[in-house]
Amino acid sequence: MSDEIIKEEVSGKDRRSFLNLSIFISFAVAIGGALYPVIKYLLPADSTKGTEGGETFFISADEIPVGSAKLVRYKNRPTIIIRTKENEVYALSAVCTHLGCIxxxxxxxxxxxxxxxxxxxxxxxxxxxxxxxxxxxxxxxAVEEDRILIREA
Amino acid sequence: MNELRLGPILIRNRFLISIYNFVENRLGIKEILDLEVFYKLAPSYLGIFSCFGGITFFMFTLQVVTGILLLVYYVPTTAQAYDSVVHITNNVPFGWLIRGIHHWGANIMIITVFIHMGKIYFHGIYKNPRELNWVTGIVLLICTLSFSFTGYLLPWTQLSYWATVVGTEIPSAMPVIGDYIKIFLRGGADVSQITLTRFFAVHIMVLPAAVIMFIVLHIIMIRRQGISGPL
Incomplete structure (x- = not known):
């Protein structure tokens, strides 16, 4: 009889280890169930998804008068569009290659x-x-009619 | 040593045992754990109404956690307060849940506070030698009600705005000092951005600090004097 008990304990399949496992699982489910909403709350879905960057991006030419620049999001990265003349525009990544400032x-x-x-x-x-x-x-x-278009170089 | 027995808990994991031994060798926690946690027996005469102090404490911790989470998205300006609350409720995932727990938790906490207080009052537990604990309890009651009053304004709705107008108008009925108290509470002649800012500061900094301090005193005194016996 006593041999049997020892065997069961060695194989880890006795009543105590089953109950311990049950308690552990219940706690894990309870804590996980409480943490899941909190993590979802702190990581809102709409801020992790950016605008899916199509290969071309356009903006109304009226938004960038000659001699000015505008910051936009292209391919989900900060991008600066500079309009120097009526038909001359430049688009660059606005993220500095040093430490990432704009x-x-x-x-x-x-x-x-x-x-x-x-x-x-x-x-x-x-x-x-x-x-x-x-x-x-x-x-x-490029400026095309009343729009400014950006595409991959 | 292959196993460690802490009250009803048997630990066989070597890593956990080594962590325990590290702390035990330096701080001698076994004595305190045995005395205050593992072999501390709740008196048999305690019934359901003896639980409401603890339930109130649990409600307070819940308010702290959900309050911190709301603080992540709430904007305390008259222009944006209402919109940010609507945003939390409708757009932020589980925002309705966090705000709901904070809202209903506040209501339930008031109920549990009064049940706790009623038990202490009707059983005469506030009497000698527990008068000081009653006094800290009254301070905690005032803090809890102030939490409700200041928190009510924060969503900046019609209801909360006018409730604050009426609530801060009440002290002005007092002769001589009444108007000064009203202006002090509002930070001006009217309920404005200044009122919202100071209610916000009181709600999230002043009251939590005060309540935590007085809860510590409250519990130290209970532990020192023991829980009161039956009538």
């Missing part, structure tokens, strides 16, 4: 300046100065 267009200097560590870029994304290690990725941009 670059700004400076009309008077005709260059892009990163506000964090003063990296400078020209209209084609080339580094003019500062700590940026790589040029900004540039996209093809």
């Amino acid at each position: 670059v700004k267009w400076h009309e008077d200097a005709k260059e892009l300046l990163c506000p964090c560590h003063a990296a400078r870029f020209d209209l084609y994304g080339n580094v003019l100065g500062g700590p940026a290690p790589k040029p900004l990725p540039a996209y093809k941009a």
Whole structure:
């Protein structure tokens, strides 16, 4: 009789280990059930999904007057569109290649300046100065009738 | 040592035992755990109404957790407060649940507080030597009601706005100091953004800090004096 009990305990299939497992599973289900809504609450679905970046993006030409720039989301990344002349537009990734700040267009200097560590870029994304290690990725941009179109270079 | 017995719990996991031993060797927690947790017996004369202090404490922790979660999306400005509450309720996943628990939990907490207080009152438990515990309990009651009053304004609805107008108007009936109290509560002559900001500050910082301090005092005194016997 006592041998049987020892055998059962060794194989881990006695009543106690079954009950322990049941308690563990009940706790896991209860804690998981409480944490699931909290995690869903803190990670709202609509902010994790960006706009699915089609290969082309367009914006009304009225939104970017000549001599100004506008920040848009293209391929779910911050992208800056600069309109220098009536029919001349440039589109670049606005994420600085140094530490990821968003670059700004400076009309008077005709260059892009990163506000964090003063990296400078020209209209084609080339580094003019500062700590940026790589040029900004540039996209093809064109004015077509009343729209400005961007597509992959 | 291959197993560790803590009251009814038998631990066989070597890793857990080594963590326990690490703490035990440095702080000597076994004595306190045995005395206060594992071999502490609840007196047999305790009935259901003796549970309401603990239930109230549980409701408070629930309010803290859901309150912190609401704070993640709530915006305490007159322009955006209502919209942010609507956003939490309708757009944020499970926002309806978190806000619902905070709303109904607040109501249930008021009920449990009064059941707890009624038990203490009608059984005469507040008498010598427990007067000080009654006093901390009254402070906690005032804090709980202040929580309700300040929290009611935060969604910035018609109901909450006018309830705050009426509620802050009441002290002005007092002679001489009444108007000063009203202006102090509102932060001006009218209920405005300043009122919302100070109610928000009181609701999320001042009252939680006060309540936690007084709950600690309340429980230390219960532990020191023991739970009162039957009539």
